[in-house]
Amino acid sequence: MRAHRPRPVRVRDEKVTMREQLPVVSLFSGAGGLDLAVERADAQALVSNDPGEGLLRVAVATDYNAPALATLKTNFSNTATLTGDIREVPTEQILASAGLRSTEPVLVVGGPPCTPFSKSGFWLEQKRESRDPNASLLDEYVRVVRDSRPEAFVLENVQGLTYKTHRAQFDRLLRALGELGYNPQWKVLLAADYGVPQLRRRVFVVGRRDGEKFEFPEPTHSGWSERDRKIDVTKVPHVTASQAFADLPKLVPLSDDEIVDGVYGELASEVPPGQNYLWHTDRYAGRDHFEWRSRYWTFLLRLDPNRPSTTLQAQPGPWVGPFHWENVRTASGDERARRLRVKEMLRLMSFPDDFKIDGTRVEVQRQLGNAVPLELGKAVVKALMTQLGYLHSHRATSELIFA
Template structure:
């Protein structure tokens, strides 16, 4: 297998970027392919213990470090990994996205970009400065690039640029890289040698809420139905899967791909809501013929996406149902055997905050290719098997 290249992971969460790192040289969209072991996560850090339990269950060789990154010295992180400054090939991580997420905009401090957790971006820059990795990858929600957070985003780019890393950024749509989910995330990538990073070209195409142009030369977007095709059908549904209560009947009547707007005067439902009076995800049902909308990390009881099929309650009433863990794993392009610690809500929170595997792989693979490591690995394999 050859020597594995060390990676430091910050704000690791459920390990979406970590998984992408360790499978970077695996074939795209080949289920269960772990890759050839080009990269290895040497240390993973997070403040959330359930998330670290998930990491320990799936990354047996990685050291883990629990704590608030603002109180953790870079030397502690490197020591846990058995590394010195300049030895990490990659530093990866996604600072918690809550300060920059649209879902928090009802709070004045977030509309005005005053969330104290936003300072975690500065901590990321600090650790890059003190550990001097060969390259870094930072991931976050698209909201980080909005005008509201312009000062923070520009400070981040300026700080990384002053270190000589020539940071490049781009918002990528997960579905364009084979993930069955219309999830947009910003990636910031930089190289210690100052060379410009080129983002990977999309492999898939399809229409989204912002782009109705389809590139016929690319593979069609993976649909939710395709993602779920070979999953077992469990009957009956468990109680925590059933969408019941105040809006239970209304949710069950909404067709696939529609949301609460079905029950306004403009559609054929019951005219229970005012037009555009709720968030888009309210009572949202999956469309089996399209990728899923973004999987929510902390949904309320009426926040979708819910499955497009109804289930029967014990009294024989039809109800919508929430997504199952194996379905959420598929929507994130995670392997079926990925283990996640905690309750169902813990699972959804961890997956909803994670980087979809195939999206992360595309970025990591492009970076390793441009750094020359994939060519070197292939050359070694050619010599070994010659």
């Protein structure tokens, strides 16, 4: 990643300029997806390798997961990091790590761990009843906003946070932020509608200290998803998986952990692009092996090259996709489906190709699957900074470029 460099910044009254970047406090930072969006908020729209001019800088990032923060530190060399349970880290310590005082951060951003509100785990009684202890991390986010008094905040989470099961917690979050004067606005956004080649839905909650209402950015892309078959022909079509992978090298060594083998290896290889285990039920043309709707949708799921990917899973089981639409041959000559490679996962998250994550392919997928897609986060942060008066309003480019 490039080093930060100071630049003049237009502030809201357009009369004062300063020679330093605007500081941002990042909570629950993970591998840094939302942080990347912050630092590239003034970059050219929908160009994944444009680092921007440095309007914002992540001054401090916090997380309990040391490997994720190591990834963030690798890609954000000038960001101070704090590893630890945020329930035990005072706001003063977070601010002091960045050399900041209350009211000095322009933004607080972050996504409290989504496990309590995700569909993955609804079979656990405490999660069905919204009693997961990690849910209290929402209150910690409110605490840091209350103590640091940023000009605005951006909170991101899984769509499940808005479901009836968790509605009491969500309402408490909104009420607490509203009592601080931030007038929080929320909306569920589909990543594919903002140029990300992935059908990933996330809820964003945004508020301004001055109480002005935040307006969410209009989608730039359109296409049919699992819920919406209406297409807005005035917008750019969704970016497909094949478009995202188009210029990636295909002749790369095949690693053992890429091959989908074992009990369901042969069945997985026979599933056509865009289909899943349902192909092997009595209603489709595959083998009559599974009962109808007896598994999760992602079981044996293959990518459709002509559509965006489904959500990249953070902790998939051995038979959970999406897998690539092309088969590979094993050393014994058998055809097998293959898992996604690191470069392909980066593309599906609209991350730059030079983003570095150490560890195995599984560890990389865990970090990326928990991250905010760059272009989705960038659209929200750019809209916020424009409405705050730090950026000029302009039309986004209508072409997604991976380079």
